Amino acid sequence: MTPRLRRAIAAAGVLVFLTLYVWGVISLSPFIPEVWWAQLLYFGIAGTAWGVPILPLLTWAEKGGE
DSSP: OOHHHHHHHHHHHHHHHHHHHHHHHHHHGGGSOSOHHHHHHHHHHHHHHTHHHHHHHHHHHTSOOO
């Protein structure tokens, strides 16, 4: 598989993942108490945690020619 094709697949995967991730975060937000610190904690963690599951996909996309 060429690096260009691998990057294109990864880009599509990132878009699909982020769409589903944001939908999930927004869907769960009504269950968070309406206290400023709870919402800050929830959205702070949710806003940074999306990067962890994407790392293997990005690593695969940048992997040397196979």
